[in-house]
Amino acid sequence: MTTAIDAMQFRKALGAFTTGVTVVTTNGGDGKDYGLTANSFNSVSMDPPMVLWSLGKKSTSLPVFAAAEHFAVHILAADQESMSNRFAKSGTDKFAGCALARGHGGVPLLDGCSARFECRVVHRYEGGDHVIFVGEVLNFDSFNRPPLAFHGGNYGFVMKKSDDTADAGSSFGDGWLGFLLARAYYQLLMPVRKNLASQGLRDIDYNVLTVLSMGDGRTIAELDQLVSISGSRVTEEDIGMLVERGLVSLDRHGSKDAVVQFTGAGRRYAIELLAIAKAAQSDAEENLDYREAQVMTLLLKRVIRSTAAALPDHWQRDHFWRGQSLWRDAVTTHAT
Ligand SMILES: Cc1cc2nc3c(=O)[nH]c(=O)nc-3n(C[C@H](O)[C@H](O)[C@H](O)COP(=O)(O)O)c2cc1C
Structure with a gap:
């Protein structure tokens, strides 16, 4: 120099x-x-x-x-x-x-x-x-x-800077990550909700079916514990309603260890909901190119990891998933 x-x-x-x-x-x-x-x-x-x-x-x-x-x-x-x-x-x-x-x-x-x-x-x-x-x-x-x-x-990577990022963080509402994530989640879920409503089903039913999709054969207490991450609780009446609709069955009825399982119709409906959710994801990603979709997934996973420390043990990811899950089956079927 x-x-x-x-x-x-x-x-x-x-x-x-x-x-x-x-x-x-x-x-x-x-x-x-x-x-x-x-x-x-x-x-x-x-x-x-x-x-x-x-x-x-x-x-x-x-x-x-x-x-x-x-x-x-x-x-x-x-x-x-x-x-x-x-x-x-x-x-x-x-x-x-x-x-x-x-x-x-x-x-x-x-x-x-x-x-x-x-x-x-x-x-x-x-x-x-x-x-x-x-x-x-x-x-x-x-x-x-x-x-x-x-x-x-x-x-x-090069990622296009769009107008909507220009003022991100300008106000607590639309700059707060919780608001953005919740808003994106609820909007993404709209087609699923529409289908649920057409069947006379509610959010809590969707929550139960979703947890069962990750592996069924859970007691009502287990379902309640897992679903409560969303702020909702699962009661015996909720499960009774799903039994009446023919979507789940309860073996050893009345005992507190009674296990909730998909019926054939319940499994088919859960798969239908999964397909609707996947289609909603494709629509949501329509304006993202390959890299942007990758980056979004990567960043969301990082947020999930960085906020996981406060989770009680039963909400750790592994507790939701069982060997037999519809999602894994759907992914494997899709890949083969
Ligand atoms: C991202 C990147 C950019 C580089 N840009 C230059 C450059 O503009 N000019 C240059 O002489 N070397 C540059 N280098 C270093 C050469 O690629 C490196 O010295 C190379 O070994 C030279 O090869 P050679 O010795 O076989 O000619 C760059 C290396 C990297 C990784």
């Missing part, structure tokens, strides 16, 4: 600038393929179409790129993190097992990226400990795959 700048702090500050990740490739005079991971890529000019990137002078491929007349830039897709890591390691056969096509000047073209630019070198500039390459774009492809992002030394 020529000035009194702390190299680590400088690197950290630069890392605040979020970039994509590219792999730049070329074919050497020796006929071999060369390439490296670079996030210094940027657009330069529309007319003529030009891009740039910079190469560290310590890079082993510097002599090859310095002599090359062409290079290709691959903007990596979100699922190409391993390719980024592979091309960031010197001294390995980076192209082993990669499907390759050939572009202008015989440059190797890799598959699976978000976009690809074939370039002719028009300028090389000294830039301190890097060399800046400016290329004229001769050909490009765009593949409409979500890109891999790089920020603060970590890989990331």
Whole structure:
């Protein structure tokens, strides 16, 4: 460093600038393929179409790129993190097992990226400990795959920032997580509620059927204990009503260890409700792309984990699930 700048702090500050990740490739005079991971890529000019990137002078491929007349830039897709890591390691056969096509000047073209630019070198500039390459774009492809992002030394996803996040937290009501989760839950449940109402059933019946779906054969006391996480209680009358409707059966009637079980009709109805709930989920996720849906699930699971410490033992997740559950069956049936 020529000035009194702390190299680590400088690197950290630069890392605040979020970039994509590219792999730049070329074919050497020796006929071999060369390439490296670079996030210094940027657009330069529309007319003529030009891009740039910079190469560290310590890079082993510097002599090859310095002599090359062409290079290709691959903007990596979100699922190409391993390719980024592979091309960031010197001294390995980076192209082993990669499907390759050939572009202008015989440059190797890799598959699976978000976009690809074939370039002719028009300028090389000294830039301190890097060399800046400016290329004229001769050909490009765009593949409409979500890109891999790089920020603060970590890989990331790109997620569209929508208007409704702009003022999140602006007031206690619509910024409070509890409100947002409850609102999302009740809205998501509307098709299920509609179906319940058409059968003359209530929320408490749904709660009981849901817990039984996670594994039936529970006593009324057990059902009451599990359902009470929702704030509702299960009484003998509630179960009696479900028995009358032919949805559940109670063996050893009258004894306090009486066990509540699905009847055939009850099981079929629970599966129908499950299908309605799944369809509601698909509708809710319609405006989310794959990554957003993944991120939402991930974050909700984190919230569940971070708030689980206060749960009494009987509300721990494992107590809800039994070996024989309709949900697991439905998932397995779906997957096969
Ligand atoms: C996300 C990421 C971005 C990088 N960006 C650049 C860059 O813009 N320029 C550069 O010279 N090296 C960059 N590197 C480091 C090179 O990929 C690495 O030094 C590589 O080993 C050089 O390969 P070579 O020695 O085979 O030429 C980056 C590495 C990573 C992981």
